[in-house]
Amino acid sequence: MIGKDRFLVTAALPYANGKLHVGHIAGAYLPADTYVRFLRLWGKEAIFVCGSDENGAPITVRALQEGVSPQEIVDRYDAILRSSFAELGIEFDIYGRTHTPRHNEVSQQFFLRLLERGYLAKRACDQIYCRTCCMFLPDRYVEGICHWPDCGGAGARGDQCEKCGRPIDATRLLQPKCVVCRQQKRPAGDVIIRTTEHWYFLLDRCADEIRRYLDSHPEWRESVRRFSYGLLEQGLRERAITRDLAWGVPVPLPEAAGKVLYVWFDAPIGYITFTRVLCESRGQPEGWKKFWQDETAGLVHFIGKDNTVFHAVIFPAMLWAHGGYRLPDAVVANEFLNLEGDKISTSRGWAVWVDEYLANFAADPLRYYLTAIAPETSDSDFSWREFQARNNGELADNLGNFIQRNLAFCAKYFDGKMPEASQGLTAGAGLLQEIEDSRREIAEHLANFRFRAGLERLMRLSQRGNQFLAETAPWQMRKRDAAACAAAVHIGLRAVEALSIFMAPFLPFAAANLRRMLRLPAVAPGDWLAEPRLTVGHVFGEPEVLFPKIDDGAIERQMRAL
Numbered sequence: 083m084i085g086k087d088r089f090l091v092t093a094a095l096p097y098a099n100g101k102l103h104v105g106h107i108a109g110a111y112l113p114a115d116t117y118v119r120f121l122r123l124w125g126k127e128a129i130f131v132c133g134s135d136e137n138g139a140p141i142t143v144r145a146l147q148e149g150v151s152p153q154e155i156v157d158r159y160d161a162i163l164r165s166s167f168a169e170l171g172i173e174f175d176i177y178g179r180t181h182t183p184r185h186n187e188v189s190q191q192f193f194l195r196l197l198e199r200g201y202l203a204k205r206a207c208d209q210i211y212c213r214t215c216c217m218f219l220p221d222r223y224v225e226g227i228c229h230w231p232d233c234g235g236a237g238a239r240g241d242q243c244e245k246c247g248r249p250i251d252a253t254r255l256l257q258p259k260c261v262v263c264r265q266q267k268r269p270a271g272d273v274i275i276r277t278t279e280h281w282y283f284l285l286d287r288c289a290d291e292i293r294r295y296l297d298s299h300p301e302w303r304e305s306v307r308r309f310s311y312g313l314l315e316q317g318l319r320e321r322a323i324t325r326d327l328a329w330g331v332p333v334p335l336p337e338a339a340g341k342v343l344y345v346w347f348d349a350p351i352g353y354i355t356f357t358r359v360l361c362e363s364r365g366q367p368e369g370w371k372k373f374w375q376d377e378t379a380g381l382v383h384f385i386g387k388d389n390t391v392f393h394a395v396i397f398p399a400m401l402w403a404h405g406g407y408r409l410p411d412a413v414v415a416n417e418f419l420n421l422e423g424d425k426i427s428t429s430r431g432w433a434v435w436v437d438e439y440l441a442n443f444a445a446d447p448l449r450y451y452l453t454a455i456a457p458e459t460s461d462s463d464f465s466w467r468e469f470q471a472r473n474n475g476e477l478a479d480n481l482g483n484f485i486q487r488n489l490a491f492c493a494k495y496f497d498g499k500m501p502e503a504s505q506g507l508t509a510g511a512g513l514l515q516e517i518e519d520s521r522r523e524i525a526e527h528l529a530n531f532r533f534r535a536g537l538e539r540l541m542r543l544s545q546r547g548n549q550f551l552a553e554t555a556p557w558q559m560r561k562r563d564a565a566a567c568a569a570a571v572h573i574g575l576r577a578v579e580a581l582s583i584f585m586a587p588f589l590p591f592a593a594a595n596l597r598r599m600l601r602l603p604a605v606a607p608g609d610w611l612a613e614p615r616l617t618v619g620h621v622f623g624e625p626e627v628l629f630p631k632i633d634d635g636a637i638e639r640q641m642r643a644l
Contacts (some may be wrong), residue, residue: 087379088126093384098134099143102435102437105418106386112456113456114384120587123609134177135345146262153181162437170445170449199404204282206279209278228256240258253275283320286320288399292310292314296314310394324344357374380411454537458534481544481628489578500619533588556574602615
């Protein structure tokens, strides 16, 4: 797929009802940002699209809990999300919002098109109704005892049981209670089951097309393929796409007053809305079509494991049923990230929150660590002690040490200027070859979404560079063979220049600082394959420590705060 010239990359829309934690970042946003940065360095056109998911019951439930309006909730958390992403160096071309008139328009047009083409149907269905509140209760407005016989967990929501993790049929909950009544401190409402009407997406009619679609992508991660084929084997079923709720995209039909589009339906359409808004802002109102309708473009979704069903099955089915859209080329889903051996839980406060992390540490060490332990094929675990060890032992003592040694030696003995390599070294030829091997292999890993492997290959280059310094020992060679010493430093600095490019997708802040120390322009499109810029006599800036070590006290404070 890397052969395509332009790409649209999306990251799952985060709910604007809470802050980001490290599991969110490791799951979708960091790998997506790394991939986009790499594409541009390779010389590809790439736009990166995301935004706040502001519709649906999760927002209104939070508003109920806090006694404020849904608008206040989404405004507050949209700002927090944007700030956390920016400080972490995750840079979108557009970060939109779904609770806007423009997104309503695009989503409603999509709904009407599916209705016109016969892929939607109105059905009568049973739903929980609170006679005290005089309202139907969306899934998350109901809590009770899990109906699965081997669970029986209390506090199960009407969509999922937190204890066993399985989906819930709200009408089968034992001892159901109204969340609205509880939040308003009223006696438990008179909860009954009542019939209402909703519109359903006839997903079963798309089964053959979805199977052909999955068959055409044997290169996808096995977890995504296995899960998606499993759904097909169970038989795809029609799914409700509307809800009785006041907050969301209104259903655009006269008989649907008081109903909105189910958030899972309108959220992925947000990718289309935001792409259109971005292209319009650039004076290209039809430009979105070259990403969503042109098969020569690449379309890649980055998601967490729990979003697989929507991005690998349901959204492709929606696009196909609508007609005129191309289907995603890749759905890159990560598994879950745990914390200190336990599942991350926002309700229990068991999480490392991104904004709190950034108040104490730099962004790049977290980007490095989350990539190094990325849950690409299985769940992984965040450990504060391991975070410290990897920062100090790998970033500081390996990568940072190699860069610092080269620049400091050049500053001290060559007046901070690139020395001449008039006398070649056999060992130096090996390091130069290592640079080119790294250039090719890191690119291959990133093009195929193997971010951990790409980072490991980057670190092997710096390890090889440190070995080269140990083998050539320019500080000893300086007096007995000045030309050989100059050649060794020249070749070491060539490796440093290459690292300033290879680091950029993974460690953008450190890469930018290194380019400044090298007095080279910021990395630009096409630089991955560009010829070296450092020439004999090039004047470097003052060397600085790229990766300060983290002391025990800082880590102990974080562990006490959990």
